Amino acid sequence: MAAKNINYKYWASLDKWTPKETALLMAGMDPDSHKDIRLNRRDLPGEYTVAAGLARAHRRIDWQGRYGLDRYQIAENPLYAVNALVSAGWDAPNDLLNALRERAERDHLLYSAVATDSSDDDEDPRRTSSAATLERNTMLKLIIGLACGGYGMHPDAEKNQHAKSMREDLERLGIPLDDGTIKKYLDEARQLRKRLTVEPHSKI
Numbered sequence: 001m002a003a004k005n006i007n008y009k010y011w012a013s014l015d016k017w018t019p020k021e022t023a024l025l026m027a028g029m030d031p032d033s034h035k036d037i038r039l040n041r042r043d044l045p046g047e048y049t050v051a052a053g054l055a056r057a058h059r060r061i062d063w064q065g066r067y068g069l070d071r072y073q074i075a076e077n078p079l080y081a082v083n084a085l086v087s088a089g090w091d092a093p094n095d096l097l098n099a100l101r102e103r104a105e106r107d108h109l110l111y112s113a114v115a116t117d118s119s120d121d122d123e124d125p126r127r128t129s130s131a132a133t134l135e136r137n138t139m140l141k142l143i144i145g146l147a148c149g150g151y152g153m154h155p156d157a158e159k160n161q162h163a164k165s166m167r168e169d170l171e172r173l174g175i176p177l178d179d180g181t182i183k184k185y186l187d188e189a190r191q192l193r194k195r196l197t198v199e200p201h202s203k204i
Contacts, residue, residue, distance in 0.1 A: 006030045012099035016076040023054035026085060026092045057085055068140060068192035074133060079104055137192060144189035153186070155193050160186050 011017070011025055020039055021031040027050040039048060039055040061084045063071045074080040082100055086092055147153040151162040163182040170177050 006093075006095070008093070008096045008099040009102075012078065012096070012103040014078065017078045017081060018076065019055055019058045019081075022058055022078070022081045022085070023051045025096055026054050026082065026090060027051035028093050054085060054090060057088060057090060061085075061088075064188075065191060066195060068188045068195060069133065069136070073136075077133070080133075140185070140189040140192045143185055144193045147186055147189065155190050162186075 006025070006028070008025075011021075011031075017025070023039060024031045024034055027048075029048075029051060034048075037044075037048060039052045044052055058075075058081065061071075061075070061081075063069055063074060063080075063084075066084055066087075067074060067080060079100060082092060082096070086097075144155060147162060147166075148155055151165060153160070153162045160183050163179040163186065166182050167177060167179055
């Protein structure tokens, strides 16, 4: 896919992309040069056909089913957005993919360094949404492991029969938590486990 004069390293350095920016970049077009275009207009010029298709596909991504996270958490994250679209069969410029891979590698090194820092980093402004997502996924992995190992929950069961038992155990410890909240996190944990077993290797 040809793409000229686009500073992909700059775009990869950003923590958020709008759906329009994602579609244009994956179509090999610089968002800054196409600010006035609306990708959902009926009389869209032919040069935007691919970008318009990407925008439609982006709107239909099942974030919860694919990543176990809600749209508001990751839909604007470049790494997740591009990964979802590439996994669905859409092409992207190699320079864009390379820039995102470099960004992902830098983020991984930064999170490793922060994790080994002895200082309290809960309020560290350097922490990004990507770091929070990694931590959430780790929490969900613990939940699915404890639920299956401690309560005998089947990870592929359609209905969760163990929320009540978990709530009662928590209440005995003086920790109030309703069944709906417990089911919500168990469902997220099961969806994450399903994604990890079906798609063990990310493309980014």
